Amino acid sequence: MKRLMIATALVLAAAGTASAVTDPGELSAPARMEAQRLVPNGDFDNLSAAQADAIRSILSSDEDARGGQIRSVLN
Structure with a gap:
């Protein structure tokens, strides 16, 4: 029983880490929403x-012209 619980905990921990890995070419949902705004x-x-x-770098900056900078990245 103890082995089963340990195995289950390991599987759940591995699944959580795997789901946290994202495609480097994708923005997170909050970053995408901010960029689209x-x-x-x-x-x-x-x-x-x-x-x-x-x-991501532009969104984390405090500059006023972030929209123009993002447009230039997209072109």
Whole structure:
């Protein structure tokens, strides 16, 4: 019984970690919503990893021209 509980705990822990791994070319839901708020007509599908990283970096900055910067990344 003890082995079964340990095995179950390990499987659940591994499943939680695997679900936390995301595609580097995708933005998290909150980041995507913020980017879409700043650039309503932007196409945020099929981003490269570099584009997603750049958008995440822009979103974490305090600059006023974030929408324009995101547009330039998308082009």
